[in-house]
Amino acid sequence: MPPKASPPIATSEVRFRSLFDNTPELILYQNEKAIILDANPAFLALVAEPRGRVVDHCYDDFLPPEVHALFRQKLEEAFAGKTVRFDMFAAQGKSAPRHWDVVKIPLWENGAVVGVHMIARDITEKMLAQQEIVTQNQDLQQFTYIVSHNLRAPLATALGLVDLLGTEEPDSPYFEETRTHLQASLHQLDLVLRDMNTILAIRDQKNLAEAEAVPLAEVVQQVVQNLQEVVAQCGGTVRVAIPADLSLRANRAYLYSIFFNLLSNALKYRADERPLEVSVTATGGEGKETRITVADNGSGFDQQQAGDDVFRLYKRFHPHRPGRGLGLYLTKTHVESMGGHISVHSRVAEGTRFIIVVPY
C-alpha cells in the first residue's frame, strides 16, 4: 500500500499571518522614519490602542523619551542592513515598564532595505528570576561566611584548651576548669551545627510548607499560655487583641515559632525598673493584608547602632543576657516563608515594637 499522503503545507501567507496574529511577541514593521506601517495584535493589546491609532504613527509616541535615541540608533543600524538585538527596560504606551528583548531585522528588496521588522519578547519574568537568584546567591555566600566563622570560634577555643590540658597539672584546679571549658566549647560547636540543621530545614521547606488557614488568635493564645508561668513570675502582663475570625494562610508550627520567639524576647529583655507589658494586636482579613504588632515596654536597644543587623544570624545586642543570636533570624526566615515582611522599632529604656505584614 502506498504511504498516506501527508496533508498539504499551508501557503506561506497563511502560515506567516497565523504567526503574526497569534504570537505573544510584539511585531512591528517600520519605515526609515520610525513610522509604524504594521503592528500585530500582541502590540495593539499591550498599548491598548486600536489599530487606527497605531499604524501610521511614530513608534516614539509609544516609548518614553529616555529610550528614543537608543531606538533611533538601532533602527538606523537595521536600515544599514544589520540585524540588531538589544535589551531594554521601558513602558510602551500606557503599559507598566517591562524588560524587553528586542530584535530588529531588515527587509531586503532588490538589494535595498525597504523596511525593518521589530520583534520584542517580554523577558520580565526571566529577569526577575535572575535577580532573585543573584540575591539568593549573595544570601548563601553571607550564610556560609557566618557559619564558617561561628564554627571556627568554638573550634579554635577547643584547640587552645586541648593545648593547655597538655601542660596543666592533672590534679590542679586549672586542669579541671580547662576540661570544663573544653566541654562547653565542644557543646557550643554542636549547637552551631544543630542551628544549621534547623535553618536548612526551614529553607528546604520554604515553598513546600504545609499552608493552612490558621486562626491567629488561637496560636497567640497557645504561646501566651505556654509562657504564662514565666510572665507571672516577673509580674508581667500580655494583652492580646486579635479578631477571633482573623486567620492567616501559614504553617502553624512556623506561626507558633514567630510568636514564641517574639514573646520570649520581650520576657528576656524586659526592663528591671517596671513590670513588663506586652501587647499583641492584629488587623486585616477579608482581602486585606494582615498587620501584626508585638510591642513591649522593655529595655529596648539602640537602633542606630544595631542598624540592619537585628535580624542577622548570630548578631547579639544584649551582652549581659544569654542568647545566641538565632531567634530573630529564625523569626525573619519564618515570616518570609509566608511571603511576609518583619520590621522593628526600638528605643533604649522605652521598649521595642515588631511589625509583621503579610500580604493577602
Place this chain on the structure above:
Amino acid sequence: MDTLIIDDNPTGIFLTTRLLRRDGQPADVITSFVSPVEAVAFFRQQGPTDALPHVVLLDLNMPLLSGWDVLDALQPLEAHLLGRCVFYVLTSSLAPADQARARQYPLVAGVLHKPLDGMTIQAIQARVLETLPS
C-alpha cells in the same frame, strides 16, 4: 609584659590568660574586659600618668561594639596610646580582609588567629621589648 584582654567570651579570656601565664613572665599583670564598652571607658578614664598595659589583645566579633568599633572609639586617644601600648587583633576569624583593615589603624601591630600559642606569645614579647620603653 602586662596584657589586657578584651573578649566577650569568658572561655576565651580564661584560655588566653592561662596561655599567657604559661608562656609569659610570673610578674606579668593580666587583666580583661568581657564588655568592649567598659574597655573603651577604661582607656578614656586613663590619666596621663596611669599605668597602661603593654599589650592589648582585642577580639573582633563582640555584641554592641565590634573590635573595629573599639579601635574607632579609641582614635582620639591614638597620640596618647602610640608607643605606650601595642594592640593586636585576636580573632578566630580567618578572613583575609581583617589583615588589610587592621593596617589602617596605626595602633594595631598585627592580626593574630585564635588560639594563641607559645611561639606567638614569644614573638609578641620580643616586639614589645623592642618598641616600648621599659
